[in-house]
Amino acid sequence: MANYTSEASESPDESRRRAENYAPHLNATVWFxxxxSAIFLGLRVFVKVWRKRRVRCDDCILVLGWIALAVSxxxxxxxxxxxxxxxxxxIRPEDLSNLLMTSYFAGFASTLAVIWSKTSFAVTLLNISEGTTRKVVWFVLISANVVLGLNATLQFVQCWPPSRAWHPGAPGKCWLGIERVRAYNIFVAAYSGATDIVLALLPWKIIGHMKIRKKEKYGALFAMSMGVFAGITSFLKITSLGAIGNVDLITMVNLFIFGTAEGATTIIAASVPILRALLHRQEAPP
Structure with missing residues (x-):
């Protein structure tokens, strides 16, 4: 709710708080x-076309992930x-509902970006894995989609009617309390980070036994392990989840930054291995 106290009668500390606005910082960070991530994705697609390689399912899924990130x-x-x-x-009372509703859709799109970019990398691994490793990739792929997909869906079904979530005073009921929503989001962020790290480590098993030059092998392993950074970003996101249910909406700034960083880092991590593989092979099967 907005504070209508006369600005002339405000204390210096109150005036400072009124003047605080992290919107420029937020916009600059998320668009950067x-x-x-668009540059890395664009290079991935460009190099594939340049080297006359087919655009596969994992490429299309990653493009969808970036579109979701851009929408968010x-x-x-x-x-x-x-x-x-x-x-x-x-914040003006007449703007509050619009802000909350838009933030729910931004969070939904951000989660889709993470799901699809993670799925893209998993599909890439499925193309080069076999046996037990392939089963692990399938488990990570399916479980991550279920956990993150449920998280995205809960944003719109935790209250009935759904609009009750962004109209706090409207008639209706929320069947999940803020503490439960926050706890599940912490679990989701931790699980998402763990799956990123698992997917980043699996190439060590897949490529580690290949009979190729050590320099090429370690270069490929490093490129395919970039997902570790996506996992770290997901773990760091946990520190910002206190913004869920917080009446001071300024706390949402860090949540949106980490949410965007998670999707962007995953897209970059999924693009780097393909870029390296295509740029370092003079000839490759179509």
């Missing part, structure tokens, strides 16, 4: 992350026009 970033920018980046008490 989205642009960097655009929705975050829309949120800033409703006051996101400022302390909650200084």
């Amino acid at each position: 992350l989205t642009a960097i 970033t655009a929705m975050i920018t829309l949120c800033t026009t409703f006051g996101l980046g400022r302390h909650g008490r200084y």
Whole structure:
């Protein structure tokens, strides 16, 4: 709710809090992350076309992941026009519902970006794995989609009618309390990070036994292990999940930054191995 106290009668500390606005910082950060991931994805597709390689299922899924990330970033920018980046008490009441509704859609799109980019890398691994390793990849792929997919869905079914979530005073009921929602999001972030690390380590088993030059082998392993950074980003996101249910909406800034970083890092991590493989092979099967 907005504070209508006269600005002339405010204390210096109150005036400072009223003037705080992290919207420019938020917009610059999320668009930078989205642009960097777009560059890596664009290079991946360009190099494939340049080397006359087929665009496969994993490429298409990754493109969908980036589109979801871009939609999320655009929705975050829309949120800033409703006051996101400022302390909650200084956001106009007529803007609050629009901000909350837009933030739910931004979070939904952000989760889709993570799901699809993670799926893309898993599909890539399925193309080069076999036996037990292939079963592990399938388990990670299916379980990550279920866990993250449920998290995305819960944003719109935790209250009935769904609009009750962004109209706190409207008639309706929320069957999940804030503490449960926050706890599940912590679990999701931890599980997502763990799956990133598992997918990043599996290439050591797949490529480790191949009879290729050590320099080429370690270069490929390093490139395919970039997912570790996506996992670290997901774990760091846990520190910002206290924003869920927090009445001071300025805390959502870090949550959106880490959410965008998670999707962008996963897209980059999924693009680097393909870029390296294509640029370091003079001849490769179509």
